Amino acid sequence: MTLQQLAYFLALADVRSFTRAADRMGVAQPTLSRQLRALEESLGALLVNRSQGPLTLTPAGEAVLPLARRIVADADNARAAVAEVVGLRRGRVRVGATPSLCIGVLADAIPVFHDRYPDLSIELSENGSQLLVSGLERGELDVAVLVVPRQGLDPSLEVTPLLRERLSVASPRSEPPLSGRGTMSVTELSRRALVMFRRGYDLREVTLRAYADAGVEPRFAVEGGEMDAVLRLVETGTGVAVVPDLVFAGRPRLRRTALTPPLYRTVALARRTDVSPTPAVQVFQDTLLGFLAEAETIGDLGTDVQVLHRAPTP
Known part of the structure; x- marks a missing residue:
């Protein structure tokens, strides 16, 4: 063979x-x-x-x-690793991420990585966490930034928790606040029409589970959207959506209403345990961890986002 x-x-x-x-x-x-x-x-x-x-x-x-x-993927990784060992002058990192993390954390972290390592390229795949895990298992991705499900991830993956992020309700700022208190329960939310993500989105599963736990049924205005489409539909008043707090940054047309009791999700960096990270993958991981630590220090992540892992001290 x-x-x-x-x-x-x-x-x-x-x-x-x-x-x-x-x-x-x-x-x-x-x-x-x-x-x-x-x-x-x-x-x-x-x-x-x-x-x-x-x-x-x-x-x-x-x-x-x-x-x-x-x-075949492992053989490609071996060739790439040999090239990258020579001073990181060549190489690539195949990164997968959920759509909300692509437009949030990674959109800010990737330019930092390119400034430090201009000769390394990034191939970015945007998908739901389940499909990202499949990409890791098939050797199509080197690392994935994804949401950890309630039951955890497969033990064949090495998981580094990155963030504990609160989820809130997004509504159009052009309309009156959803609640005079600035917070609302899932039961109160169930009276509103939802703009819902497509199947396979972690946010869809988390939202529907919260409704089930509260014993209420969702009412949909639109189903099947990607992140950008969902946020745009909310801005235009089509409905409301449950989204990560990080997506509110830079979107002045959205109003944030916190859920009570609070709803959180854990974001992690995952890779296969049976494949040693190449130098390019390692510096990508270190850059991402360092970026998150710095963003937390200067307050860019907001008060309801907690960094769970620190980059190693040089």
């Missing part, structure tokens, strides 16, 4: 065509077919159904697929 054979198999699994897979890999189709056959002989099982009709993977092929992705 060779890395090249696994790469050919992955290309075939992705495009489901010998011709297109050969084009993707830049080889002749007979070459790709021979290498796949050699891989199957090495493993002792057919990986691809070669009958007429759409190309499909055999049960053995389905079993090998996630392992092949991890092996």
